[in-house]
Amino acid sequence: MEQVRADQAEPEPLESEPREECGVFGVWAPGEDVAKLTYYGLYALQHRGQEAAGISVSDGKQIVVFKDLGLVSQVFDEQVLSSLQGHVAVGHCRYSTTGADTWENAQPVFRTTSADTGLSLGHNGNLVNTHELHERARELGVVERGGATTDSDLLCGLLAHAAADRGIEAAALDLLPDVRGAFCLAFADETTLYAARDPHGIRPLVLGRLERGWVVASETAALDIVGASFVREVEPGELIAIDTDGLRSSRFANPEPKGCVFEYVYLARPDTVIAGRSVHATRVEIGRRLANEHPAEADLVIPVPESGTPAAIGYAQASGIPYGSGLVKNNYVGRTFIQPSQTIRQLGIRLKLNPLREVIRGKRLVVVDDSIVRGNTQRALVRMLREAGAVEVHVRIASPPVRWPCFYGIDFASRAELVAGGADLDGIRRSIGADSLGYVSLDSLVAASEQPASRLCAACFDGRYPIPLPDEELIGKHLLENLGSDGSAESWSGKPSQLPTSASGYGAEDAVRRP
Structure with missing residues (x-):
């Protein structure tokens, strides 16, 4: 099937409703079909974003990411899901609140942290210090990957860069206190599932228990559909890590709850x-x-x-x-x-x-x-x-x-x-x-x-914003696209013929674009 490009997508919606945000889902469950669990979890979260969907799965050795524009049921079928084998999965359904509605901005995003480690990440929310983080990334030589123009990809790049020296868990505890805005994250390396929620807890994120594993999701309805029992909410300012040693909880910030009433x-x-x-x-x-x-x-x-x-x-x-x-x-x-x-x-x-x-x-x-x-x-x-x-x-x-x-x-x-x-x-x-x-x-x-x-x-x-906002010119849906135009960051023109056919053995999104 020919890849649908952004310029083929529909025009602005006829309705004037608020256009949702995103849904995230993560599962750590050895012995379970985590790709299908994630598919059904995303199906339950489809109302939160209908532009794109993606799932990453790791078998302990490599991460494979499959994503595309469209609804969850349009992106995935039995053949695709059966090819995603492993015990750790991250899923995402997207509405573009930062960056254009393009395949490159679909999630989970993927980065390599070192010669032998990968990182996939799904994000619900918007950051308000994106410009500051972009400047930090530029100084560190962390550039946008594959034409992506989202705060989520920027965050993943910074996290992967820091994890190369100290591991993902320590890197997250060091980086997340400097990240301002709304973020509920589900991310994973080859063996471990992580979840984090901003100190204000603006967007919901919950933890559930399977008979043989754990689930994190944007809403409790997604736990219900996969048969997971509700354990608790991921607390504002909390980082959770789940692996063979069990579940670990750390604090990277003091909670200041400000849940979104909308x-x-x-x-x-x-x-x-x-x-x-x-x-x-x-x-x-x-x-x-x-x-x-x-x-x-x-x-x-x-x-x-x-x-x-x-x-x-x-x-x-x-x-x-x-x-x-x-x-x-x-x-x-x-x-x-x-x-x-x-x-x-x-x-x-x-x-x-x-x-x-x-x-x-x-x-x-x-x-x-x-x-x-x-x-x-x-x-x-x-x-x-x-x-x-x-x-x-x-x-x-x-x-x-x-x-x-x-x-x-x-x-x-x-x-x-x-x-x-x-x-x-x-x-x-x-x-x-x-x-x-x-x-x-x-x-x-x-x-x-x-x-x-x-x-x-x-x-x-x-009009009372709990997280201070930057100057008007330093915030907005297309901020990173505008910053990228000055040549300070590498960019990709988006032509399908320029995509590599492999990604250093990590099954990154470049390697699994629908042919």
Whole structure:
């Protein structure tokens, strides 16, 4: 099959939702089919990133990495998985929050640490001192590998460079205190699985137990799907190492918990548990509080599926307004490499959602959604519901207004593009064409999570960033691509014919690109 290049990929999504981040999965389990365990773990985490997927596996002697653009089910098949034999695996599903959506930036990333050791790494989150780390790497002679332009590859390069002298575990304990931003890492050499979480614990990362091994994953739902029992969360500022000697835990920083509250709103699966709190239960409670804060006279409460469903249930329970399904979602409209025609593009949201006219005709509707980012989706949705016969459309949002971009791993729009960035409530209501509009308050959102406000990051709502940000020109999705243009780092032009056919015997990604 011909390799799909980045310039063949689809244009910007039609919807204006936050576009997720990434999912990581790692397993150490001698005697188990770790490639298939990782495949199913990534399948459970697919909602966190749909641009690319990859798995690295080690048999104790060499690491083999297979990755490609596309969904997990598009990248892997039985033949590929059966070729990935070993007892240590790292998996990753990606949405590009740093660096372009290209094959070179897919993960796990791979580096050699010395003449006889390899390192594969998967990363969820965004670093905020990337420029500083890039300068350090340049001084050390650590350059971007194979055209990669991500903070993840930069981090892997620095870690591999330091590990050449002192080993990966000691190198990580030395390097990670200097890394600022959000990072949940699953990484491995030929024999050992490692996991680490930034001192603020902004993104979730959990530890699970198999009968014959251990698992780390971005969400508890991924543990469930592979039959692993939940042990605990990886603590903020903690490094875990798992090998034949068992599990070791070290601290590289004092914890200052600031978990992302948006995980409860949208990012995590509803069947996941974060900090001991069910995401589904949180969303239902948000809906109840939303009904109390913003009541409406209406005939029916309908969700924008699927992320608005639990909050809509809660809204209906608290308001006494009947709950119904007024929109049908096409669950098979995900990332595709087939570009829609102009005619199809004009249908916009109907590619994903279609109204049940007999349910909503003549009704006053409360429409519950998880968030509003640019407002494009809600604007098209309100119009569609009115065309289908709705008498009134009252929009209720299960999060506060998104006024600030995220620099910790969610690809929100810039502040200028955020509909709430420069408009008041009535201005947003008029922009989307609703009869009324209500957002849940930040206090109610925090209360629904059952976490102390002091342990949560709500920067996208209140602009209070727990990790200081650098100057504007030193942060951004394409920072490393811009830095690379000055000739200070080696780069690769991306032509398939220039790829080597082997990688020093380590089965690095160059050696396993799909032919």
